[in-house]
Amino acid sequence: MQYRVVWLSSLTLSLWLGACDSNQVRIAFDTKNMTSQNYQLESQMKLILQDSVDTPAALGSRLRVLFHTTPVVSYDDGSARYQVGADSVSYHSDQRSVEECLHVERTLALQEFQYKMGTNGAIQDMRLGQFVPDLENTDLDLRRLLLKVQPELPGSSIKTGDTWERQHALDEGNGKQAIVYKWFQVEDVFDHDHKRMAKLRMNLKYRVSTSADASIQSRDFVLGSGDVLFNITDGRIEDANLEISGVLDVLLSKTTSDSTSMRVRQVIRLRRLS
């Protein structure tokens, strides 16, 4: 009898431990798969003056880009190099004329760049194509938007509730970089349409500081929060949403030191199409 109780307890314990182990999953980007992927990226931005809560937004813009990523080469260390190009761009802003909006669309449509990515999603060496000149201070940069929503995975097995932190650089131009701090948590692991999926919570923070003519600084950290739906089976992002907001101090005149502040809110959504 005693032997049976011990045996049953051991069996129960084994089953319980086995169940715990099956909740551990290893998530990583598949950098060996050499097929192109198509994505849609949307970004909406509102600049709201801090002078008065009753005044409408000072700037509202909406961007939609259809782009593709094409693997260029796969490395022995598991990383791979990818080429990104826009297939179609649609942009509207109430602070740009029709011709200026067309200019944004055209420059984004011509923007091609490459980057190196490891299986953990860490992106390095992201640079514009050889014959694409530097962007101007008012041009939009697809690279910046993608870097914000890109998750970095822990590189080890994880389970629901696990958290990890990562950081990466964001190019500010003129040789300056901002550091983006990201925090992740596994919210759920589930099966969908015969694929294993992970829903990740992602928070980020960074500071804005530019030496452009308007001299723009974030008063404190710019904060973002969102989620990523990661396809564990195929090793790729299916969907990512991020909402970022912060208060920027803008120097309007160096001679008079006239400055103001504005709240900026940006919503970015990345969705895999095929």
Place this chain on the structure above:
Amino acid sequence: MRLLALLLSATVAFAGTELTAFRGHVHLVAAKSPYLVNRSLVLSTTDTLTVEPGVEIRVNGYYKLMLRGAINILGTEKKPVRILAEDSTANWVGLHLSTGENLVQIQGLEVRNAFRNTFSAVRGELRKSTFEGNYYALWVEDSPSLLITECSITHNRYGITVGSDSLQVSKSSLVSNVIGVWLEGQGKIASSENTLGQNTESDISTPNDPARQGIASRYSRRTLQTVESRF
């Protein structure tokens, strides 16, 4: 006979030189003109560009000529140097000069169909040149040592835009644009013997003009656009 005609037409279609890159001492000559540009080109800070009279550069697509090195453009009244879109109904991005300590000597230049020609931190002279049919004919920033003289700036959306610092303009004509001179927040213009008139919306305008009073009148659009770009 038909084959010969076809071959001839193909040859005549583009008799010129494709300009694929700026490297070292770049010397463009009339004998090899017109030059066709099929991608954006960059002249680095250590390169130089010399352009002889009569040279024509046609930009075939929405591309930019970014020039950072020393520049000598030597057009004349009878043989100007022309930079324009290959397709006259289309635009190209424009010239972007950011030459710093490198000297810029430009005369007899004609620029057409560009979205924006930017002169940023440029020192030197722009003389007897024409800017026509552009959106922003001349956008100038941080260039107090640039002298614009005897130029014709006409039929553009914005004639001269001064983004920051002051700009010297003399003996030039800014007529028949939509806005002759647009002064951004900190921009100033030191003007002498210029002809400024017949500009459709205004001869000189700033974001703070009474006619433009509105919620965002305290801020230039460029400031807001920069915030959007850098956030």
